[in-house]
Structure formats: C-alpha cells, structure tokens
Amino acid sequence: MVSDERLAWVNGRLVGEAEPSLSLLERGLTLGDGVFETMLAAGPNLFRPAEHLERLAWGASLLAIALPSPEDLLAAVQDTLSANRLSAAVVRLTVSRGPDPGRGVDVSSALTPTIIVRAMPYQPRAIRRTGLTAVFPSLRRNENSPLSRVKSLSYADSVLARLEARRRGADEAILLNTRGEVCCASTANLFAVKGDTLVTPPVESGALPGVTRRCLLELAVARGLTVRQASVLPEDLWAADEAFITNTVIGVAGLTSVEGRPIGTGRLGEGTRSLAADYRRLVRCSLAG
C-alpha cells in the first residue's frame, strides 16, 4: 500500500483504495447489481444524510438487497472520514449485492451485501462564469424502469451519454426520455427558469429524485418563485430564460446552450446565480454543524 493512499472501508475493514479488496464474484461488478449514494461532508458533518440513506434504502428494497441499519452505515462513513482526515469530502457509499459463487441473474437469498465507503477531497467550485454547453445524445433515458429513480450500479447509459457529449465537443449530455421529454443531465437533475417559475421534470419522466434537486425546490419556494414538477420539452428548454443542472458534487451549474442553440440569452443568468448562492449557503451552514 502506498503510504499516501486514501483509505476506504470495506465490510468493516479499512483498506487502501487501490488494494485488491474485492473478489471477481461481486455482483456489483458482474451485473451492476447494487446501489450507491454520494454525499458531502465537512469533518464529521454530513449534508442531508437521512435523505441519502432513505433513497439508498428504497433502491436496495426494490432490488431485494438487505441493508445494514442507517446507524451502522453512518458509523462506516464516520470511520472512513476519520481515517482520511479530509476537511471537506465527497463520500461515496456503495452497496453491492455481494459475492455470488453462482452464475446468472437469479438472486440467492444467501448472499451477503458488500458495503464500501470511499472519501475523496471536495473542492467546492465557484460557479462557472460561462455555463455549460450540452447536446441531446442519441440514447434515451428509460422512464419505464423503476431503476431510473434509483442510483443503481448500472450506470453505463450515463457513461455512454457523457462520452457522446464530449465527442461532440460539449460539456454535458441532456437526456430525453423515451417519450421525447427532457429528463435530466447524464448525472444531474435539470431545471428551467421562465419568468418567476422554476420547472423541473417529475420523477415519472425518468428523473432521479435528487437530494440537491429537493433542496433547490425548497430554496426556490423560499425565494418566492413558483415551483412546478412538469414535463419539459426541448422547445421549452430553449424558450426558457435560464436553465441549470444540479447534483451533490457540482451543486448548481448553469446550462447555456443545447445542440448549439442558446438557452435564454446564452449567458449565465441572475436566477441561476442567486439560487446557486442560496444553495452554497445552505450547504455551508448545514455542514458547519
């Protein structure tokens, strides 16, 4: 183990991140069969841990994976944070269904989940002055799978969408669902601002119920904006005054063009800036304990 290597937590044991700690029988690896969460931490304080653990539990329950208690999961996160002494961290909590000596997709009730916690340094970025450019990738998000509402380990569609965006010279991919509605970015929720209304696609359209998404909806209400969870078409996005995407790690990032066509003025707008500032303040206060 390299001496400056970060430590991760695997089923109660601290291991070097790059050390061999898992077997090739892990169903997380063989079938993308598991769930995960990504959370912010400052020292021992986590941002909205209950909401993250609730979503993890919902996904695990859908896939019939038995989770340890929230208390045990939080203790594992704390062990990992202490071991790495990071002032600000992004924590990834991964649950694989566990090592399966068998083959195929059938689930043996005898499998014991593998819990993995990783903590990485977090540098909150100042909001980009230029905003992100995006394309609609050729693949569509499948709102017809309950897993569209789950952070499962089967994320290859998102990898492929982002690859296509980069290949086409854009920062990000904005996924349409199979009905042609705007759904989300490759790993982030999407919002459009029109006048004093903030709109975001509902989870029924295939959007992940993001923790940052929920914060933004609350912050917008507090700012006196009208908030709607409603279908967004590509034309609605282009016709919006502003648009932005959100997730735990990027926070709020402005989206200024899709497929080469500007959104609103094509520049980062005041609504996005204000909500991004509100969100950064919320995170900072919350993490200050």
Added chain:
Amino acid sequence: MVSDERLAWVNGRLVGEAEPSLSLLERGLTLGDGVFETMLAAGPNLFRPAEHLERLAWGASLLAIALPSPEDLLAAVQDTLSANRLSAAVVRLTVSRGPDPGRGVDVSSALTPTIIVRAMPYQPRAIRRTGLTAVFPSLRRNENSPLSRVKSLSYADSVLARLEARRRGADEAILLNTRGEVCCASTANLFAVKGDTLVTPPVESGALPGVTRRCLLELAVARGLTVRQASVLPEDLWAADEAFITNTVIGVAGLTSVEGRPIGTGRLGEGTRSLAADYRRLVRCSLAG
C-alpha cells in the same frame, strides 16, 4: 485460498475466484462500466468464439474501451480452462474499464481495462418437459439505448425483471420494449413459431444479437422454416403455436405460458423439440472439434 476453489484469470494472473483480486476503484463495479461474454467450452474447444469476441469488441468500441487482441483474449480463456480442468465449461469473459482513481462518469484515456476470465462446470440440461412459465414485468426494455444491443455490465434491469417474475411465481420474465412490443426474456432471446414460420424480434426492438439466436435462425432455415425478424406483440405471442427462449447456457427452452395464458396448446411443442435437438447436435459437433 481453499484448495478446491476454482481459479480465475485476472490480467494475466490466476487467482482463486473468491480471493480479493480487484480494487473498489473498478469502474465495472462503481458504474457497471464494461462488457462481457458467456461462452461454452469442451476441453480447449469453444463454441463460436469469433462471434462472441466480435460482439464483445462492438460493445467495447461503443464504450471506448480498448480491448486486448482477440488472440490474447482467447489465450486468457485457454489458460483459465487448463487451470480448472473442466470437461465441459461455461466461460465468462468480463472486461471492466479498469480502476479509476477519479470519480464520476467521465472517461480518462489513461485507464487500463481489467480482463477477467472465469470457467464454471457446464451441465447441458435435457430440455424441460414442461416448458417455462413467464410474466411481463412492469419494467420495459429500453430499445432507445445502443446498450440494449450490448452485453454491458449494467444488468440491474434484468436482475429486477427476474426478481419480479420469481416473486409472481413464474420461471422467467418476458420484457416488452417501450413501444409495448415483446422484446426478449430477462437474459435470453425469444422466438415464436406459427405454422412453418419462425419469428424473433429484431435487434432494433431492443433484442440482444444473441449467438444462440443466430444459430437458431440458421437451423430453422436448414429445416425449411420461413424465418422472420419482425415485431412481436403480446397477442402474437399468445396466438403462436409454440414459443421458446434461447441463450448460451440454457440453449433452447420452451415457453408455455405468459401471464397465466397458455401459448398454443400450453405444452412443449414438436417445433421447439426439433430445433432444440438440432441446436444440441450443433453444439456437440462443434465442441468435439
């Protein structure tokens, strides 16, 4: 390492299957980011290796994963087969994008893929006398993702579909695509026989281009059947004389009811039996070298 444990091949090294041989940074685990193939072997002989490797290469290329040469991959398979001395084996060749010290879905070109080969004993089953029962699970297969044509490591939809089938007392799940067409079983292709015509959903409907599927299409032509790759609706399936599903491990398995409604007579038909026998003969002869 337990003495009777099977050996697997990981990047040139033989390891006990259950030993820790992979790090938690593997993108196959964190994001289901990789591809795999499952092949039959008898001694050193493989069934249709070129077709399996061609499909693996297509999936890897789509995901921009650089594969070793087919010769190197086949040599790894041979090393694994020799090490385990199995007379008949199911070989699983897994390619993960590799360990990623970073975070998120972006692809760093510096990643080195991890190649994993596992060999398990294969017992070709006599065809079940009763045929399989199936249900249509609530989730739909996403024909709008190129990954529906790829054996990627993101297989959680299949796991979930099979879980639902088992929970509802059925053997198998038959997935509809987002347009409501019959697509495939949770891990197998689907065929319907009507008179002297054999129909299977086209890959455009979300069906994996299966190696066994291709064999069946060839065998059906040789038997003088008319073969069509065409959309199959649930009504077409119930109205068929017979139906069956195919993959490398099960070969040909009769499907006798869906959602409690019989297909044809509700019993295993002569067309299925004949094609299953043809396929078993093809595999046996081919593997005899």
